[in-house]
Amino acid sequence: MCSRKARYYMPHARLLKQNRPPLNLPPAAGEAGPRLARVISRDGHPISRSRISPDALRVLYRLKEAGYQAFLVGGCVRDLMIGIEPKDFDVATDALPEEVRRLFRNCRLVGRRFRLAHVFFGQDIIEVATFRASAAPPPGDEPAPDIDDDGEAFEEAQEPLESDAPIDRMVDEHGRILRDNVYGSIDEDVWRRDFTANSLYYNIADFSVWDYCGGFEDVQARRLRLIGDPETRYREDPVRMLRAARFEAKLGFDIDAATAEPIAALSGLLAGVPPARLFDETLKLFLTGHGVRSYEVLRARGLLEVLLPNVGAFVRRHPGSAPERLLLRGLANTDERVRADRPVTPTYLFALLLYGPIGLEIEKMPRERWSDVGSILDAVEAAVRDLYGRVSIPRRFSLGVRDMFALQPRLEAPRGKRALRTLEHPRFRAAFDLLQLRAEFNMADPAIVDWWQRLQQSDPQQRASMSDALAREPGGEGAGGRNGGGRRRRRRGGRRSRGPGGA
Numbered sequence: 001m002c003s004r005k006a007r008y009y010m011p012h013a014r015l016l017k018q019n020r021p022p023l024n025l026p027p028a029a030g031e032a033g034p035r036l037a038r039v040i041s042r043d044g045h046p047i048s049r050s051r052i053s054p055d056a057l058r059v060l061y062r063l064k065e066a067g068y069q070a071f072l073v074g075g076c077v078r079d080l081m082i083g084i085e086p087k088d089f090d091v092a093t094d095a096l097p098e099e100v101r102r103l104f105r106n107c108r109l110v111g112r113r114f115r116l117a118h119v120f121f122g123q124d125i126i127e128v129a130t131f132r133a134s135a136a137p138p139p140g141d142e143p144a145p146d147i148d149d150d151g152e153a154f155e156e157a158q159e160p161l162e163s164d165a166p167i168d169r170m171v172d173e174h175g176r177i178l179r180d181n182v183y184g185s186i187d188e189d190v191w192r193r194d195f196t197a198n199s200l201y202y203n204i205a206d207f208s209v210w211d212y213c214g215g216f217e218d219v220q221a222r223r224l225r226l227i228g229d230p231e232t233r234y235r236e237d238p239v240r241m242l243r244a245a246r247f248e249a250k251l252g253f254d255i256d257a258a259t260a261e262p263i264a265a266l267s268g269l270l271a272g273v274p275p276a277r278l279f280d281e282t283l284k285l286f287l288t289g290h291g292v293r294s295y296e297v298l299r300a301r302g303l304l305e306v307l308l309p310n311v312g313a314f315v316r317r318h319p320g321s322a323p324e325r326l327l328l329r330g331l332a333n334t335d336e337r338v339r340a341d342r343p344v345t346p347t348y349l350f351a352l353l354l355y356g357p358i359g360l361e362i363e364k365m366p367r368e369r370w371s372d373v374g375s376i377l378d379a380v381e382a383a384v385r386d387l388y389g390r391v392s393i394p395r396r397f398s399l400g401v402r403d404m405f406a407l408q409p410r411l412e413a414p415r416g417k418r419a420l421r422t423l424e425h426p427r428f429r430a431a432f433d434l435l436q437l438r439a440e441f442n443m444a445d446p447a448i449v450d451w452w453q454r455l456q457q458s459d460p461q462q463r464a465s466m467s468d469a470l471a472r473e474p475g476g477e478g479a480g481g482r483n484g485g486g487r488r489r490r491r492r493g494g495r496r497s498r499g500p501g502g503a
């Protein structure tokens with residue numbers, strides 16, 4: 001895998017590799033399985049080396065020169081075929097992890113149950129996996145690595161291994177696989193893949209593409225088809241339902257009827273997936289440039305209510321409500337930021353997603369307490385807690401959501417010098433963005449947004465005089481007053497009386 005940008009979602013995407021994908025079960029006795037690849041030579045496919053990351057090419061060539069097989073595999077081959085820039089480059093080889101390490105100075109082995117080699121090129125990592133035979137560990141059992149405030153992985157999360165760690169398969173008393181480093185060949189490895197479109201191998205030896213499962217035609221037809229029996233594949237790993245939705249959203253592929261059909265009946269299985277893994281999947285769905293489409297697909301496939309139950313329940317009960325429109329606008333803004341290569345954060349995402357549920361929590365309280373910071377904090381806490389059993393939001397992000405909501409009353413009624421301090425708050429920018437969205441959907445006063453906008457654009461002297469002017473106004477609160485705020489403030493109260501959920 002190659003993560004090229006030091007943006008939040010890129011390093012995190014790197015970490016998601018810790019939640020290893022499981023392997024599909026190998027073909028049952030008597031079941032015809034893919035055995036021989038169809039080899040599509042260079043002139044039969046559009047993949048050009050000029051579009052492959054130079055770091056990935058370096059790894060592929062080094063492996064090949066050392067006498068090993070070396071392939072690009074998975075989503076990068078699929079993406080190169082349809083002309084989009086791959087998010088990461090994964091390499092598959094017959095070299096054992098230790099052999100890979102010996103070839104690269106800048107390499108370390110990670111993952112206890114599913115050993116992989118990470119080859120480092122500055123910020124970038126190319127993930128090199130040895131072909132696996134048959135089954136794999138259950139997904140997501142390893143705790144998700146922690147992430148620091150900037151979204152970077154703590155170094156120890158990479159879990160470097162001792163060189164003499166045993167290579168074996170371990171099973172606990174319930175048959176659960178604890179460790180699986182049983183290596184195989186490429187025609188066994190293909191069974192670990194989920195969709196045919198994700199099972200193509202690009203061979204650096206002659207630039208051909210190897211296709212065991214009909215993935216080549218499926219990519220050309222933009223069709224998403226699970227390898228093997230769909231129900232079995234979803235039962236093995238329910239996250240594949242979310243992956244189907246994500247690829248449908250991201251690539252615009254059609255989910256094949258047989259692959260789509262079991263989702264409605266089996267979506268409940270997602271409840272058994274570790275919440276840390278579902279947190280990772282949520283970020284992949286919403287923070288990689290196609291959040292609006294992901295939302296639409298999740299809703300259409302009945303997956304939103306399973307992945308984010310309180311969000312799903314809210315929009316089912318309040319379709320088209322101001323909080324849902326705020327969420328969609330916020331997701332569209334986030335998609336734009338990703339496209340412009342600007343950083344995005346889970347804090348802001350969860351503030352958007354939980355806006356409706358938080359509003360409902362506030363509405364449970366007596367109306368006169370709706371603007372109290374204490375009520376707001378309680379409501380955020382309740383909404384996050386509701387989600388926690390399904391999607392565990394790391395604390396640093398849920399605290400960020402709290403700050404964003406707790407700052408709203410301060411933003412709506414700025415006071416003298418305190419307004420200047422608010423400007424310095426680490427969550428000011430995110431909270432202000434939320435205020436702007438709220439105003440757009442008639443849930444906050446646009447005049448206040450203007451005032452903060454002007455304050456931010458002012459130099460320190462102007463800022464001081466703006467805050468002094470606030471302090472001088474009757475009641476000491478003047479942003480609204482300056483703009484005819486007494487009246488507006490009452491009107492805002494009027495809006496509020498419709499409930500903070502605005503539903």
Ligand code: ATP
Pocket residue numbers: 021022023024073074075076087088090192193194195198199237239240243
């Ligand atoms: P993208 O990187 O664009 O999100 P991808 O298909 O490359 O998509 P990754 O999560 O990077 O997805 O996984 C790389 C490959 O590993 C996949 O293409 C697929 O072959 C395999 N894989 C990943 N997750 C699973 C899973 N849950 N079940 C089976 N195979 C999987």
Ligand code: MG
Pocket residue numbers: 074075076087088089090
């Ligand atoms: Mg990938």
